[in-house]
Amino acid sequence: MAVYTDITEDDLIRFLAAYDVGALTSYKGIAEGVENSNFLLHTTKGSYILTLYEKRVNADDLPFFLGLMHHLAERGLSCPLPLPRADGELLGELSGRPAAVISFLEGMWLRKPEAQHCREVGRALAAMHVAGQDFPLKRPNALSVGGWRPLWENSETRADEVQAGLKDEIAAELSYLEARWPKNLPEGVIHADLFPDNVFFLGDRLSGLIDFYFACNDFLAYDVAVCLNSWCFEKNGSYNITKGMALLSGYQSVRRLTAEEVAALPLLARGSALRFFLTRLYDWLMTPPGALVVKKDPLEYLTKIRFHRAILSSAEYGLTRQEASA
Numbered sequence: 001m002a003v004y005t006d007i008t009e010d011d012l013i014r015f016l017a018a019y020d021v022g023a024l025t026s027y028k029g030i031a032e033g034v035e036n037s038n039f040l041l042h043t044t045k046g047s048y049i050l051t052l053y054e055k056r057v058n059a060d061d062l063p064f065f066l067g068l069m070h071h072l073a074e075r076g077l078s079c080p081l082p083l084p085r086a087d088g089e090l091l092g093e094l095s096g097r098p099a100a101v102i103s104f105l106e107g108m109w110l111r112k113p114e115a116q117h118c119r120e121v122g123r124a125l126a127a128m129h130v131a132g133q134d135f136p137l138k139r140p141n142a143l144s145v146g147g148w149r150p151l152w153e154n155s156e157t158r159a160d161e162v163q164a165g166l167k168d169e170i171a172a173e174l175s176y177l178e179a180r181w182p183k184n185l186p187e188g189v190i191h192a193d194l195f196p197d198n199v200f201f202l203g204d205r206l207s208g209l210i211d212f213y214f215a216c217n218d219f220l221a222y223d224v225a226v227c228l229n230s231w232c233f234e235k236n237g238s239y240n241i242t243k244g245m246a247l248l249s250g251y252q253s254v255r256r257l258t259a260e261e262v263a264a265l266p267l268l269a270r271g272s273a274l275r276f277f278l279t280r281l282y283d284w285l286m287t288p289p290g291a292l293v294v295k296k297d298p299l300e301y302l303t304k305i306r307f308h309r310a311i312l313s314s315a316e317y318g319l320t321r322q323e324a325s326a
């Protein structure tokens with residue numbers, strides 16, 4: 001359960017007085033997520049999410065995240081909205097952390113997504129990329145290739161505790177990707193963490209995207225690679241090409257990938273798998289025992305890195321031969 005910072009009822013009532021949300025009737029910590037502390041609030045006016053921003057979120061970046069949610073919602077994308085306080089500010093402070101009240105999005109995330117859901121996610125991702133094109137704020141991706149080595153250096157010496165041989169394998173992978181990372185692909189605002197638990201569905205229809213706290217400016221195709229990694233593998237580690245095909249064709253029904261993006265896909269998929277491997281490894285080794293969070297398995301992403309390493313053509317992800325060789 002991701003509640004790193006606890007709150008008292010008195011503090012919460014005082015904090016909520018600045019918002020037009022009615023009177024608090026109940027609240028509870030949300031037993032999901034690994035990054036921030038989230039609480040579900042019920043008030044006389046409805047339901048809301050209270051988020052306290054934790055370690056990986058820099059308070060200076062919050063105007064980017066909250067502004068982006070507004071920007072995307074104005075362009076018709078379904079995502080939660082931060083509520084303004086009486087003084088017009090979107091951010092307050094609670095229990096010593098920056099905090100925001102966010103509108104409640106109806107829907108559930110899918111524990112077992114099927115190909116049809118992957119198609120919808122592909123479409124929504126491309127719609128977000130298009131809608132983000134005129135978002136004026138900028139935020140570089142702190143967890144792209146330049147951020148991986150510092151992260152690795154924090155866990156490197158203990159990596160073999162998780163699996164023998166990991167230290168050498170990841171060191172080689174990192175050097176390989178640093179030397180070959182693409183430079184000139186189409187860029188824009190990306191979500192950067194569009195995993196199944198950040199996409200809500202009502203029945204089979206996608207009802208919205210949440211958790212924009214890794215959003216940044218980077219290669220658009222990197223976001224596609226993040227989704228291939230998080231939506232198109234089965235629990236046994238195998239890649240499901242039917243899901244890959246659906247996700248890629250859903251994406252391309254809104255925005256076509258360029259030939260350069262297609263060619264770079266295996267490298268981007270390797271890099272994005274390494275990014276999640278590294279943050280998971282760090283949390284695996286560093287999270288103190290007893291913390292109220294379910295740690296995620298880094299080795300799931302080692303399997304994915306190895307899969308991408310063996311890819312010879314982007315057709316193996318589910319693009320047609322014609323698309324893959326254009």
Ligand SMILES: Nc1ncnc2c1ncn2[C@@H]1O[C@H](COP(=O)(O)OP(=O)(O)OP(=O)(O)O)[C@@H](O)[C@H]1O
Nearest residue numbers: 030032033034035036038049080103104105210211
């Ligand atoms: N606006 C919202 N409407 C409804 N439920 C929400 C909303 N925001 C968050 N939640 C609930 O809280 C959970 C955790 O939220 P979120 O994914 O933002 O947390 P996180 O710690 O940033 O997680 P992650 O590990 O994905 O980075 C979600 O799975 C969902 O159940």
Ligand SMILES: N[C@@H](CCO)C(=O)O
Nearest residue numbers: 034193195276280296
């Ligand atoms: N979606 C990430 C957690 C947030 O960084 C993971 O599954 O590792």
